[in-house]
Amino acid sequence: MTVLIKGGTVVNADQTLRADVLCQDGLIAAVGEGLDAPKGAAIVDAGGQYVMPGGIDPHTHMQLPFMGTVASEDFETGTAAGLAGGTTMIIDFVIPGPQQDIMEAYHQWREWAEKSVSDYTFHVAITWWDDSVHEAMGTLVREHGVNSFKHFMAYKGAIMADDEILVNSFSRAIELGAIVTVHAENGELVFRLQQELFDRGITGPEGHPLSRPPQCEGEAANRAIRIAEVLGVPLYIVHNSCQQSLEAITRARNEGQRVFGEVLAGHLLIDDSVYRHEDFEVAAAHVMSPPFRSAEHQAALWRGLQSGNLQTTATDHCCFCADQKAMGRDDFRRIPNGTGGVENRMEVLWHHGVSTGRLTMNEFVAVTSSNAAQIFNVYPRKGSISVGADADIVVWDPEATKTISAKTHFQKVDYNIFEGMTVKGCSSHTLSQGKVVYADGKLDVERGAGRYVHRPPFAAYYDALKIQAKRNEPTPVKR
């Protein structure tokens, strides 16, 4: 399959240049002005458009079994929806149940993901601890290309990792050259607040944000940062939703600690008024954790992206339809937590980020693709328009407008948190592995075409840590 993308402007995180892009055998074969089309090549006219690395969404949960149900979006429909919005790779999560064999869970998720239509990989959650978990982490890094381990500090009684698990897992990650990631909410505090609110008769979705105030997130973010600091492991905090966790990250980064922060498109653009909507369905559709926050938190999160204290954007795409959300009609604690967005992340960020002047186009590429590729060690195979990189490309039409709606989206869910939002700038063509898989508003995907992406451990980080540890080597007092 040979495709020549002609007449566009290439936008990478580090540079913008007028160039054609030739894709052959799934890779980028040439980038330059005036390229000729080899015989039989398909031509994509990118005149007046931007040619950017396909988006990487570092946080999705396709067909996740959770809170007594299963997320409605599966790996085939979810990766297809992502392609329609310019996202060409997802990083999903293997989430073993308490005491579930880690490798068994890993193989289960690998099987579920085989139907993906674009590339994917997994963070593996550490939800419990014993010697077998210690062992499995080694197997996953050495034999399965996993270099990131997730920890849910929330969800007491289900998948919550307490400090003992965090310390054991973070320490093991260092030995293996892996990075650790956390969902930072204090699960004990949330559990207590949920109970108190429910007992006071607050049973509706309005109770959800009240039970998870930003202080619960700030405490957990800071705790994870301090544990990572003492143990010397790089840390990535997912879905930062508030000033408190951003402040914790900013302080740590200013002190030279290797901490990275992610923000969801939803947390940048949707506020907590949704939880007081008179319709249960609308309020419940927005129940996700951490919850959407007030406008001042959104402004802080945009500043976090602009300042570089937050490096990636994601969606936490974890969809539940109205009938599933209704499981919590009489008890907000039972509303399955999760919202969608994998299809709309890039267009809403372009419209509210680039078109408003908050972000340059290069910064847009960085936060939607390149930074995630670098942090999770798949750059420049992913996240770059350069010779030899995978031909995962989005041709972006800055003049195209669309109104987002569940009535027209490809996502397999009956609600869209960006419902009715009109955006200017979206994908006109998406290429996955050098094939045009989205054009003229239509998908042309193939079930199972997606590949599992192996991610090597981080030698560079750990060499630096070893030097640092040597420098600080304590010496016993001679008595």
Ligand code: URQ
């Ligand atoms: O916490 C997560 O990231 C998963 C369980 C999705 N749900 C959510 O509310 N964020």
Ligand code: ZN
């Ligand atoms: Zn989470």
Ligand code: ZN
């Ligand atoms: Zn998540």
